[in-house]
Amino acid sequence: xxxxxxxxxxxxxxxxxxxxxxxxxxxxxxxxxxxxxxxxxxxxxxxxxxxxxxxxxxxxxxxxxxxxxxxxxxxxxxxxxxxxxxxxxxxxxxxxxxxxxxxxxxxxxxxxxxxxxxxxxxxxxxxxxxxxxxxxxxxxxxxxxxxxxxxxxxxxxxxxxxxxxxxxxxxxxxxxxxxxxxxxxxxxxxxxxxxxxxxxxxxxxxxxxxxxxxxxxxxxxxxxxxxxxxxxxxxxxxxxxxxxxxxxxxxxxxxxxxxxxxxxxxxxxxxxxxxxxxxxxxxxxxxxxxxxxxxxxxxxxxxxxxxxxxxxxxxxxxxxxxxxxxxxxxxxxxxxxxxxxxxxxxxxxxxxxxxxxxxxxxxxxxxxxxxxxxxxxxxxxxxxxxxxxxxxxxxxxxxxxxxxxxxxxxxxxxxxxxxxxxxxxxxxxxxxxxxxxxxxxxxxxxxxxxxxxxxxxxxxxxxxxxxxxxxxxxxxxx
Numbered sequence: 001x002x003x004x005x006x007x008x009x010x011x012x013x014x015x016x017x018x019x020x021x022x023x024x025x026x027x028x029x030x031x032x033x034x035x036x037x038x039x040x041x042x043x044x045x046x047x048x049x050x051x052x053x054x055x056x057x058x059x060x061x062x063x064x065x066x067x068x069x070x071x072x073x074x075x076x077x078x079x080x081x082x083x084x085x086x087x088x089x090x091x092x093x094x095x096x097x098x099x100x101x102x103x104x105x106x107x108x109x110x111x112x113x114x115x116x117x118x119x120x121x122x123x124x125x126x127x128x129x130x131x132x133x134x135x136x137x138x139x140x141x142x143x144x145x146x147x148x149x150x151x152x153x154x155x156x157x158x159x160x161x162x163x164x165x166x167x168x169x170x171x172x173x174x175x176x177x178x179x180x181x182x183x184x185x186x187x188x189x190x191x192x193x194x195x196x197x198x199x200x201x202x203x204x205x206x207x208x209x210x211x212x213x214x215x216x217x218x219x220x221x222x223x224x225x226x227x228x229x230x231x232x233x234x235x236x237x238x239x240x241x242x243x244x245x246x247x248x249x250x251x252x253x254x255x256x257x258x259x260x261x262x263x264x265x266x267x268x269x270x271x272x273x274x275x276x277x278x279x280x281x282x283x284x285x286x287x288x289x290x291x292x293x294x295x296x297x298x299x300x301x302x303x304x305x306x307x308x309x310x311x312x313x314x315x316x317x318x319x320x321x322x323x324x325x326x327x328x329x330x331x332x333x334x335x336x337x338x339x340x341x342x343x344x345x346x347x348x349x350x351x352x353x354x355x356x357x358x359x360x361x362x363x364x365x366x367x368x369x370x371x372x373x374x375x376x377x378x379x380x381x382x383x384x385x386x387x388x389x390x391x392x393x394x395x396x397x398x399x400x401x402x403x404x405x406x407x408x409x410x411x412x413x414x415x416x417x418x419x420x421x422x423x424x425x426x427x428x429x430x431x432x433x434x435x436x437x438x439x440x441x442x443x444x445x446x447x448x449x450x451x452x453x454x455x456x457x458x459x460x461x462x463x464x465x466x467x468x469x470x471x472x473x474x475x476x477x478x
Contacts, residue, residue, distance in 0.1 A: 004070055004312075005155060005332020006228040012159035013220060013227045013237045014244065015166040016305070019298030020216025021245035022169065024104075024111065027292045030253055031271035033206065039262035040192030041202030042210075043254055048203065049210025050246030056371050056403030057217045057242045058394045059378040064221035065235035065392035066381070067460050071313025072221035073374050075459045078317055080377035080384075083452065084443070086459075089373050090314040091439040092366040097307040098344050099359030101144070104300045105349030106356055108143045109136030111293060114270075128354035140349055143297075147304050148342040154331045155226050155305070162301055169294045172287040173252050176276065179284055180255025188261045189254070208410055213249065215367045216299070217241045218374070222306045235392025256288075304345075308337035316458040318450030319443065325458075361423055362432045365414055371407035375400040 008016065033042040063076045073093060078086035113120050113136060122134035150158055193199045220238045227234055256265060256272040259279045268274035273292070277285035312327070312334045314320035324337045348356065378400055394400065413419045423429050450458070 004225045004327060004334070006226060007154065007156040007332070008159050008223065008227040008229075010229060010233060010237060012163055013223065013229065013234070014241055015163045015298075016159065016223055016302050017217055017220040017237065017241035018245045018248075019162055019166055019295075020219040020302040020306070021214055021241065022216075022248060022295050023213070023299050024107065024292045024296035026213060026249065027252075027272050027288055027295070028270040030256065031265050031268045031274070033209075034257070034262050034271075035266035037202040037206045038193040038197050038199075039189060039254075039257040040199060041197070041206050043192070043250060043257065044203045045206030046210045046213070046246070046250050046253070049207050049214055050242065050250070052207070052403050052406040053211060053214035053217065053246065054239065054242045054403075055399040055401075056375060056407065057238050058396075059375045059400035059403070060218055060221050061235035061238040061392050062390060062394045063374065063378055063381075064224050064238055065231040066390055068224035068227065068229075068231050068234050069313075069460055070222065070225040070309040071316070071459060072218055072224070072309075073370050073377075074310065074313040074317065076221075076377035076381070077373050078456060078459055080380035083317065083319060083448075083455065085373065086317055087314065087319045087443050087446070088439070089370055090310050090320075091435075091442070092370050092373075093310045094307065095359075095435050096363040096366040096370070097303045097310065098341070098348065099356065099363045101300060101303050101307065101341070101345045102348035102351070103353065103356040103360055104296055104303075105140035105144050105345060106132075106137070106351070106353040107140070108296060108300075109133070109139035110353055111296060112136075112139060115289070127352050128358075130352045130354035132350070132352045137350060141346055143300065144342060144345050144349065147300050148338060150301070151304055151308070151338050152331070152333055152335060154333055155223075158301060158305060162298060165294050165298050165301075169291055169298070170248070172291050172294075173248055175287055176272070176284055176291075177251050177255045179276070179279075179281055180252075180259040183279065183281075184255070184258035184260070186258070188259065189257050192257075192262075194263075207406070208413055211406060211410055212364050212367070214242060214246060215371075216245070216302065218370070219302055219306050222309045225309075226305075231391035252291075304338075304341060307341045308334050311337040311340065313459060317455045318448060318458075319446045319455075358424060358428045358431055361414070361428050362435065365411055365432060368407040368410040368414075372404050375404040375407075 030042060037045065067075045067079065069075050073089040074086045077089040109119060119135040120133045124132045124134050124137065150161060193202060217238055220234065220241055224234050256275050260275050265271060265275045273285055273288040276288055311320060311324040315322055315325035324334065324340065326336055327333065328335050414423055416422060
């Protein structure tokens with residue numbers, strides 16, 4: 001069996017996971033969120049969201065320690081429910097990851113255009129009300145090719161780059177925090193809600209978008225096979241990632257509400273970036289901009305790796321072309337999966353930020369469904385093997401259910417009209433429907449030459465397939 005090269009240490013794995021959580025837009029869109037929900041609504045909503053995400057992460061922590069193999073949710077769903085559910089999990093993740101990566105292709109040049117407006121020349125075409133410029137598109141495409149090249153060179157190089165960028169984000173965040181609390185004052189933060197606001201409602205309204213800020217922890221399970229760690233430490237890394245990223249969000253955003261009155265920040269175009277400039281810290285303003293740029297890079301790298309591992313796992317299970325299961329013997333990288341990821345990203349990246357926002361919105365539904373499948377997989381596997389010894393075990397088994405209910409709330413809020421998070425009619429509903437129909441067609445056409453037992457062994461390796469008796473395997477393969 002082709003194995004991935006185990007080159008990730010503890011900090012490298014956490015850096016990959018946290019980088020998937022800490023994105024790019026939160027640092028400059030917080031002015032809009034302050035205006036909509038008040039500083040208290042955003043910050044306290046983030047705290048609640050982090051707690052709920054940690055509940056879901058506890059399920060991933062146990063599952064990742066049980067099955068430290070590439071594929072994460074695909075492996076868990078296959079063990080718990082069989083081939084069809086595993087394909088659903090993989091198809092949802094491909095949709096979420098590829099749409100995010102394609103968005104970064106468009107957003108990379110757009111972010112640079114904030115400081116280099118001259119690159120917005122050479123208009124190519126307009127789509128979804130946005131003009132696409134040749135230099136902006138070229139920058140995004142070059143970034144995608146560079147990330148592909150780094151990934152193809154091996155995860156050791158990827159890890160080194162990711163750690164360097166992640167440490168830079170932490171150091172800049174520390175500078176923003178020290179300046180914010182050291183030179184600001186509590187009066188800038190208090191009162192934390194607008195005079196005409198509704199504290200409880202404003203806080204709860206932000207919990208849903210806060211959860212989308214914190215979804216990247218599942219990358220730990222996706223990259224578990226690449227980690228040179230014990231199964232228990234992989235489980236610990238999942239929870240650590242959520243806690244670290246959640247704390248980073250909350251502390252930096254609170255500091256930005258401390259340094260000048262948050263009501264003033266609510267009127268600024270670039271949120272934290274402009275807040276520090278107006279407070280007399282131009283260097284830290286650039287630091288906040290750097291966090292946005294670094295967040296884009298680290299998220300791009302992490303999701304690129306994760307997307308290729310999804311394809312690898314699906315191919316191992318015999319429900320994706322077998323070529324994607326091949327791993328280079330020297331570099332330990334799934335070259336075909338990496339190349340196909342690049343092709344998909346470039347194929348969608350030309351659509352531009354405005355059109356790709358439709359894909360990102362539907363991606364939130366895919367992630368929510370993936371959460372539900374992972375939590376359901378944990379309960380199913382627990383029921384099948386109640387006395388199994390597990391490297392990392394969830395102590396309070398009700399916690400993942402709380403997180404799953406939050407994921408359900410996200411899905412309902414996006415599907416129902418008039419909730420403030422509803423999908424854009426009709427574009428996003430059509431994209432969602434088309435992706436689900438396409439997935440159904442691909443599954444129907446996918447070869448099923450592998451027996452269930454062989455596919456299960458390919459996914460989980462030499463580990464015992466918890467809770468799957470020979471009779472159950474035969475039943476599922478029918």
